[in-house]
Amino acid sequence: MLSSVFESMDLYIVSHGGVSSNSTIEYLRTKGLRIGMVNLEDEQRCVHFPLKIDLSVKCLYLYGDVVGSILSQYRRGFLWNNMNKIQLGLDDHVDRVDYLLHHFPHDPIGIKSQWARFMVYPNTVCLCYPFTSTELQSALQTLGFCHIFVDDMPIHPRMTKIDEYIIHDERLYRVLTPYLEWTFSYPDTLNVEILQHRAEEKRKRRIKENKMFCKK
Numbered sequence: 174m175l176s177s178v179f180e181s182m183d184l185y186i187v188s189h190g191g192v193s194s195n196s197t198i199e200y201l202r203t204k205g206l207r208i209g210m211v212n213l214e215d216e217q218r219c220v221h222f223p224l225k226i227d228l229s230v231k232c233l234y235l236y237g238d239v240v241g242s243i244l245s246q247y248r249r250g251f252l253w254n255n256m257n258k259i260q261l262g263l264d265d266h267v268d269r270v271d272y273l274l275h276h277f278p279h280d281p282i283g284i285k286s287q288w289a290r291f292m293v294y295p296n297t298v299c300l301c302y303p304f305t306s307t308e309l310q311s312a313l314q315t316l317g318f319c320h321i322f323v324d325d326m327p328i329h330p331r332m333t334k335i336d337e338y339i340i341h342d343e344r345l346y347r348v349l350t351p352y353l354e355w356t357f358s359y360p361d362t363l364n365v366e367i368l369q370h371r372a373e374e375k376r377k378r379r380i381k382e383n384k385m386f387c388k389k
Contacts, residue, residue: 184208184230184231184233184318186201189221189288190255192302193303194235204321206321223262230296231297231316232298233300234291234299236300237301237357252348254266256283259283260280298315303328303331305328310323310324
């Protein structure tokens, strides 16, 4: 089971993709932190998982620049499969773009629902991309990793430009549209217990829906 893997993990890094999560994982591993899965397939799925598998593990959630992150994933050929991971928790390389657009028209990728969960999970720090080494240092210290210093972390600028892709793919435009005016934000009144309860109820419904979907 995936949950058993977390027992030997120092830090769990999750993101909606396109925000340097993989490079951050690789960099922090050079600092001695045990991050991610032993099995590469499990790791590739869990770094973009829709929910936190083990609430007790320390977690760094990377988010931000939603439009740029979506286009970055599209440019590198990851977007369609990452939609399966973020929205359904699946990594089978099946094209479900039309299905996700139909059933989740306001959040086809699952970024909004993923953000709603991770911003209230315990033992979790949210770090907005693009971030500096100082901001990453502060996030790690909040999680208790005061012995890790990241002043030499390389910062990679965004390479993707919006106009290069949006006019060439009709499905990309439909996927991107719900996020054009959306921003990551915290509720004005944040009742953590209520939001965590709602996130757990959504998680249970999502698991049930995914089992039904996979049987089709």
